[in-house]
Amino acid sequence: MDYKIGTNYNGFVLVREENIKEVNSIARIFEHEKTGARLLHMENDDTNKVFSIGFKTPPEDSTGVMHILEHSVLCGSRKFPTKEPFVELVKGSLNTFLNAMTFSDKTIYPIASQNEKDFFNLMDVYLDAVFYPNIYKTKEILMQEGWHYDLEKKEDELTYKGVVYNEM
Structure with missing residues (x-):
């Protein structure tokens, strides 16, 4: 899936995306629009x-x-x-x-x-x-x-x- 900063995904807005070389992952931080809850999504081959x-x-x-x-x-x-x-x-x-x-x-x-x-x-x-x-x-x-x-x-x-x- 191609994620874009500022886009809403099921009530969560993508606020940051970063490549973490040490763990071979793409880290994404989302924020829930209604509650402010934060979600960290790590994409890798594990x-x-x-x-x-x-x-x-x-x-x-x-x-x-x-x-x-x-x-x-x-x-x-x-x-x-x-x-x-x-x-x-x-x-x-x-x-x-x-x-x-x-x-x-x-x-x-x-x-x-x-x-x-x-x-x-x-x-x-x-x-x-x-x-x-x-x-x-x-x-x-x-x-x-x-x-x-x-x-x-x-x-x-x-x-x-x-x-x-x-x-x-």
Whole structure:
């Protein structure tokens, strides 16, 4: 496809194009007209199809809530209401990368696959997860992913558990 600076492509205007010799790619930066969201498109001969959506998530404190949110949005969504859709994806996907990461000021959800149909399926699941997570309907999701008290038997001591708590 022949791209032109200033042209609108499905609501995104091409604002910059540059050849990046070090990675043998043409980089294009688009801006969404309505929201201002930026899109980076890299064209090259790599067989991997890669997509990532990212959000600025500057923390207000050191509670780890942004990392908890990263995990929580991956616990089902409007179109994929199962408890752990990503565990199911891994079982049948041809992905070459599937993860999510929280940094000190941003959270990203990258995926990659060499199979086009699989790639678009993964992208559909991730986009639905980040824009329509079940955390709005089920408050316990946020609680389970951060930390919670656990008691196996009533004579046991109360312990802390949680996915993010265990990672930290």
